[in-house]
Amino acid sequence: MAGVSTPLDADRAAAIVRDLRATRRRTEELAAPLAPEDQVVQSMPDVSPTKWHRAHTTWFFETFVLAPHLPGYRPVHEAYGYLFNSYYEQVGDRHPRPQRGLISRPTCEEVGEYRAAVDRSLDELLETADEAERAAVLPLLELGTQHEQQHQELLLMDIKHVFSCNPLRPAYRLGTTTTSRPDRAPSRWVRIEGEPITPVGHDGRGFAFDNEGPRHDVLVRPFELADRLVTEGEWRVFVDDGGYERAELWLSEGWAAVQSEGWTAPSYWDRDGDGWSVFTLGGTRPVHDPTPVVHVSFFEADAYARWAGARLPTEEEWEVAATSAGAGEGPNDLAGGRLHPQPLDPAVPEGGLAQLLGDVWEWTASAYRPYPRFTPPPGAIGEYNGKFMSGQMVLRGGACVTPSGHTRPTYRNFFPPAARWAFSGLRLARDI
Amino acid sequence: MAGVSTPLDADRAAAIVRDLRATRRRTEELAAPLAPEDQVVQSMPDVSPTKWHRAHTTWFFETFVLAPHLPGYRPVHEAYGYLFNSYYEQVGDRHPRPQRGLISRPTCEEVGEYRAAVDRSLDELLETADEAERAAVLPLLELGTQHEQQHQELLLMDIKHVFSCNPLRPAYRLGTTTTSRPDRAPSRWVRIEGEPITPVGHDGRGFAFDNEGPRHDVLVRPFELADRLVTEGEWRVFVDDGGYERAELWLSEGWAAVQSEGWTAPSYWDRDGDGWSVFTLGGTRPVHDPTPVVHVSFFEADAYARWAGARLPTEEEWEVAATSAGAGEGPNDLAGGRLHPQPLDPAVPEGGLAQLLGDVWEWTASAYRPYPRFTPPPGAIGEYNGKFMSGQMVLRGGACVTPSGHTRPTYRNFFPPAARWAFSGLRLARDI
Amino acid sequence: MAGVSTPLDADRAAAIVRDLRATRRRTEELAAPLAPEDQVVQSMPDVSPTKWHRAHTTWFFETFVLAPHLPGYRPVHEAYGYLFNSYYEQVGDRHPRPQRGLISRPTCEEVGEYRAAVDRSLDELLETADEAERAAVLPLLELGTQHEQQHQELLLMDIKHVFSCNPLRPAYRLGTTTTSRPDRAPSRWVRIEGEPITPVGHDGRGFAFDNEGPRHDVLVRPFELADRLVTEGEWRVFVDDGGYERAELWLSEGWAAVQSEGWTAPSYWDRDGDGWSVFTLGGTRPVHDPTPVVHVSFFEADAYARWAGARLPTEEEWEVAATSAGAGEGPNDLAGGRLHPQPLDPAVPEGGLAQLLGDVWEWTASAYRPYPRFTPPPGAIGEYNGKFMSGQMVLRGGACVTPSGHTRPTYRNFFPPAARWAFSGLRLARDI
């Protein structure tokens, strides 16, 4: 299957069920601040309406858990299989992605009923399954939970894009998304030694997605990595230095995107008199120098690094560094509720790597391709990650909108190099 | 101004205010069966969301009546002028039409509050205006009422298109839109003599839009006009005879549309086994032979007429015929609530022209161009009709979704020749 | 057939054959200044390569004359029917128009051989045909000749567009295309009375295209028409007065074209320091005030007229005026070889209408629709004009690149309202 996990003891089984229920509940909590009108809009083909996310994650359990494992189960609605299948070719035809915003029915309330009905059936399955059945079902429930967590992040990315298209610029949630802290500039370089031959990839303890393995050896030479993320203030200097006007800083495809898309700053930045304002899930505010920059494409991150006389780390370098750093400092993720990257805490001691998990997904220099000897699991679930292994770049870390516990140092996120609506930023690396 | 009306006596003034209030109320009644989710969707650039119609008609009163005439009036929201201006260049910038479906806020409820606030201000204006002010304001109120009636029809056309894009095919309103009646085939030809030189255009008694004048003489030679509309049953024969596969029946642009759009039947027809089903505002039902065909483009109407060995009437011919016919048989319009064209009532005596006002807008052979000596009124209101006088064809009559009293024999409706989402059908003519 | 002509006596027959040969020869003369490379390029879908014009006009004779009338005739090449059919659906499949510029073979030389072979076969047909056969064939030869004359004009329009896309701006033929003459400004209004009921359309004496008939009565009220064409100098004032920046001057479709196409001046005008340069078939020169403006779209002509407080004449008005004016002053057409409109000759006496035939095609206010009782001839030849009767506007007069004798006062040329690559200009009209 797309996610892999070690054999389950009773504690682990209980944790899976607990996470399932908490995750199902949290999705509804994330949709709660939204009006029914907000939940319908698809502002570009990459974006899905909120109520689609709520329904699709439910369809996932219906299709991969209830239909094969709950005897006599009948789908809640015969058309939902068509409407809420995202991209699983082997499951059957599906509604075209760019048209998700045309579907006003089922309404938000009907989607809520759909969710409740499936939750009840999942409860019934858990109550009635024998040991063997539970052993088969629990990994699927875990995968469905992880899948829904991914969609919680997408839900927030997507509604941010939707609101940004409205001249009224509604806030998802009022309140401060920006912390006032001193700007700890410049960043420091941290030397990463590593062993000449180092293993990367998930070691099989706990849940991981299929694309995180197989674990395998790589050569990583010593290099240096910045101790923190690139900030809005640093990006402002890049803009002022003509960063978006100098072809020599850009990959050819990136320069074409600058021209065709009219990029002059990160997504959600707007000229505001002499300065810039930044749209966040908490509303619009002026550029805030110490806050990590977010919503830049790979092309922009790559151009910035070139301008700064540095480069992006490879995904193997990042993983080696993150593994050795421990990455345990209490990340700024969804649980914190800030919904925006935060300036580096001045209390964090110098010398280590900060902001690794949480805040923003960090673009790496690595194209998203399969690890050596990777094979996707058989069946439709094998489409989860494997078929997307071309045309995208790897991001590592996790973001301020990533559910707690969802990410880890081996986690491979991926987006096309021109995508900007994810919470993506960067950290610099350089050769020694 | 875009609409012109004779001097107002007290009765007329009272009628204008009564119509205004009834029309404002009816818009809300038409939106009432819809969920908030339904009111957000824009299924193609030509379609506007329901809540946009509700807000735009309100903005029209705010901009052309309250702002210039109610002392001290302040707009309900500073951004609504930008969001709800449809196409008036002289009023200022406006939100791009194809993006109306991206705007979830203001919500339906907030739009309702906007409408109520503007209605209160209109009441205040009517109560406080002196005679001179009333004389200036009443024609604008009449125009705003007529404008809102046009949008009531658009609201229904648009929501029908929205629902048709949903595989669930929701009905706007359950209930029979189709009347069971005998098929009175074939149609009869009615000879129209006319005078050699005949005046056409509005004569100035009562309200008319600017494009209906100036009244002017035309030459109309005797011709024949069918006594009723072309029906679904007749269209089925055309389809079965390869009507959509024979290039020689089509104008060149029309044939290109057949190919690029994949037309094989009128809009909202779907293959259903060996036959066809038709989507109506009351849901989906099988083809019903005696019902007039609707949702055909000018290109299709023109090809059908050629196939039938006939032609479409010119707009002048239609008007001359409709004027002489009296057109008073109690049309199937919005007041009747059928929301779909109806078969010819067998009680209608033969020999006359039936179904002239109501049922479907009838495509004519005439390009939409200004009448001789036409000049639009000065200012933004002059954009109402004048600037659209290229690239479109004239339709006459009115439809089952046209508010009662809104149309008349001189009324010039217009759509691009490939448009199919209006309630457009046809009646045949031929030379003698 | 698409062209209609009265019964042929011997003189007329001889004239047809003489014209045929002269026209065939002239096509090759027009291509002579061009390199093989020039004859291949298609600079936009509307444009055809020179060698395609040379081949297509030949195919026309092969298909409509030789194949049906020369016993045992075999096409020169089996693939040419596919490659060189322009738009005749009833003749069979054909090569897609936008891909004509991809076809390097047959080469120019091979096309020359194709032309020679067909000419020989036409000679053979003329020599061997009996009287009855000649009577059937001569009208087709006349139509083919007229058709080839139309393509001579297209050939020049098209190569001008091709050369304009080359930064080197090659000239088709060096030499002065511009005559130095005093600017006879302003234009004078000429009152056109007409009879209240006037016939328009071709009267059947001599050749005419099918779309020029049937002759029929129209009502034309007295109006005024400018004695000459609008000039480059007048257009410059329009540009300087913000003509391309004021939405209120434009039809809605026209304003959209201004925005999407970035129009700021007529086609082939380029900013040159403070002024403008104009690209002609003789190369680039500065704006020349007394020269008639050319390469403006209907939308621009319409906007200019509105700005000037005037309007465009209807096609009926133009025809009535041109018929009464006699139109015999020795037009600036292809025979003169100037290949560009010329300033009004100061020798032309005031009081009459100058520049009617020749110089530029004059946009009218009339949409291109069939005359009353028009029916196209049966068969493929009926596609010649009839199927294009939607979406275009009528132009009258003829241009500096129109072969001598090709045009006449009843001639109906037509182009889409946004087209600018034809030699199209305008003359103003106004109501009395």
Place this chain on the structure above:
Amino acid sequence: MAGVSTPLDADRAAAIVRDLRATRRRTEELAAPLAPEDQVVQSMPDVSPTKWHRAHTTWFFETFVLAPHLPGYRPVHEAYGYLFNSYYEQVGDRHPRPQRGLISRPTCEEVGEYRAAVDRSLDELLETADEAERAAVLPLLELGTQHEQQHQELLLMDIKHVFSCNPLRPAYRLGTTTTSRPDRAPSRWVRIEGEPITPVGHDGRGFAFDNEGPRHDVLVRPFELADRLVTEGEWRVFVDDGGYERAELWLSEGWAAVQSEGWTAPSYWDRDGDGWSVFTLGGTRPVHDPTPVVHVSFFEADAYARWAGARLPTEEEWEVAATSAGAGEGPNDLAGGRLHPQPLDPAVPEGGLAQLLGDVWEWTASAYRPYPRFTPPPGAIGEYNGKFMSGQMVLRGGACVTPSGHTRPTYRNFFPPAARWAFSGLRLARDI
């Protein structure tokens, strides 16, 4: 600079000049079979006209050699710098790539004169340069020669595409492109051991492009590589097995390309009754089973490998294998003049790797990204390879249209994953 080469002794210097002259001459020989008409056409944005290739390679010498190094040099034509710059942003503005086919002038003959003039100036430079100058110039001449060799291959790829768009399907050069040989099926697996840590990348002896270095260590685990290329016969089985209809075989982007492009077979294959015909530079012939398949995209190669239960090799694996194999068997390249891949010679002994250099470029599993510590040379020449390092996949080997001596085991060719007009094929690999 973009190409790097070791210090030059006299022999090497002489060889560079000899290669330069031979290469310049060969370009003209390759264009010789073409008519002027053929040399103008651009059949898609990726394709350039033949005369553009002839001019651009000349511009390269003018810009990077003559202008900086020949005192007093003046460009042959002031506009050629604009017309014939391909993509060097730092050299200045340039003519848009998709419009190269609109440029009929300079003619082929004028391009020939341009080439001769630049050749004369290069001779002058070589004769007049002192030692220091020669040392600076020779590496640039070598780079320009290598660059022109790349364009020789492009010239042939491009004209093949041009001719394929013509229903006449002209041949570039008549004569047999296909050798009749027995089909040596199936292929054999060759085990590649390698060292655990192996260097890859160019070692600096002789010319190499910048993207082939720096040489660096990689980990390559033992694997198996097919002894020969995948053939037309094998691909036919894939097609017959529904290879183009089974989504599960494809990457998601690849499957989208299958749908949008309508792929059902390699490029240049056409259904021919029950079988397939294949268009080659020598004309059209039936599928020939033993001939290696060519003109498949990365997506097709990847899907085929998955279907075959194998995979594509990484570029490091391919290089290690090719280096150990020696790759010296006399490749089928441009010198042989077959212009199409050839069946495996039965004389080649089993057990080794055949067809490594020549025949077809082999898709690898590797995204085209910079090697560790890669930095492009400063200045415009640094744009040669570096800025294209995103969105493409690496191909290795060389093809039947690659000039002799141009390729080597470390050579990194690259194309977008959907590209099919290069001479691209594949060889399978698998894990042990």
